Amino acid sequence: MSTKKVSLKVSDGSQMEAYVSMPEGKGPFPGIIVFQEAFGVNQHMRNVTDRIAKEGYVAIAPQLFHRTAGDAEFGYGDFSVVAPHYQAITEEGLSADIAACYNWLKGQAEVKHDKLGTIGFCLGGRVAFLANTFLPFSACVSYYGGGLHTIADKAVDVKAPQLFFWGGLDKHILPEHVETVVNAMKKAEKPYINVVISYADHAFSCDDRPSYNADATAEAWAMSMAFFKNKLGK
Numbered sequence: 001m002s003t004k005k006v007s008l009k010v011s012d013g014s015q016m017e018a019y020v021s022m023p024e025g026k027g028p029f030p031g032i033i034v035f036q037e038a039f040g041v042n043q044h045m046r047n048v049t050d051r052i053a054k055e056g057y058v059a060i061a062p063q064l065f066h067r068t069a070g071d072a073e074f075g076y077g078d079f080s081v082v083a084p085h086y087q088a089i090t091e092e093g094l095s096a097d098i099a100a101c102y103n104w105l106k107g108q109a110e111v112k113h114d115k116l117g118t119i120g121f122c123l124g125g126r127v128a129f130l131a132n133t134f135l136p137f138s139a140c141v142s143y144y145g146g147g148l149h150t151i152a153d154k155a156v157d158v159k160a161p162q163l164f165f166w167g168g169l170d171k172h173i174l175p176e177h178v179e180t181v182v183n184a185m186k187k188a189e190k191p192y193i194n195v196v197i198s199y200a201d202h203a204f205s206c207d208d209r210p211s212y213n214a215d216a217t218a219e220a221w222a223m224s225m226a227f228f229k230n231k232l233g234k
Contacts, residue, residue, distance in 0.1 A: 001022065001023060002024075003021045004020050008104055010100045012092075014067055016062055017066060018060050018104075021049045021059045022110065023058065027058070028110050029057055029058050030057050030058070030116065030117065030228070031059075031111040031115070032117045032118065033118045033119075033131065034049045034118075035123070035124025035127040036064055036121070036123065037206065038082050038086050038123045042208075045061055052119070057117075058105065058108065058111050060101050098131045098134075115138055119142075120145065122143070125144055126146060128140050129145055130151060133155075134157065134159075139232055140161070141165075143220065144204070148177070152181045155187070160231070163192070164178075165197065166197070167200035168197060168198035170201055197213075
């Protein structure tokens with residue numbers, strides 16, 4: 001496995017840094033975009049990106065706050081520092097960022113251009129779903145997508161099978177929010193898998209946070225990798 005940073009030109013004229021992790025061996029490989037939590041592409045997100053590469057995928061994690069924070073990363077202790085950057089993101093900006101990563105993957109000789117997916121966590125869970133509504137990905141995974149229910153009406157535009165994970169103990173994402181998402185996918189007759197882990201909290205897969213749950217993480221990860229293997233191959 002090898003890693004590097006790349007700088008992508010976004011359609012609005014901004015520059016976006018991204019962390020890339022490449023698997024060992026001779027490609028081409030499927031590609032996966034990894035969307036961050038609200039704390040930047042920090043060590044945890046880089047570790048996740050590396051783990052995906054070790055599974056046999058070219059993985060790229062873009063800095064979604066690049067317009068206001070560059071490539072800054074933030075600690076988990078004080079959300080007030082993050083809030084201005086979180087509040088500054090827009091659907092239009094995120095869509096442009098997604099497209100920049102998608103186009104980067106499509107431009108790589110080491111990538112299978114018809115086997116691309118997304119995975120995201122919290123903020124990134126919403127972005128992974130958004131990506132699925134306007135670009136032809138083959139598989140998308142959302143972990144506890146914060147605010148995802150507010151764009152559930154976009155389910156009608158979903159292109160690829162979508163896997164959702166939620167924590168049953170999550171006080172940020174309520175059962176009615178999950179129900180809104182599921183009902184939208186049902187109404188739109190789109191392919192999805194919905195997993196609520198009753199004993200997991202919000203951000204259960206982040207081992208740098210108190211809410212980390214090792215069992216839930218191992219189970220969700222195994223299912224995520226099976227989902228990607230089925231839809232993207234290796």
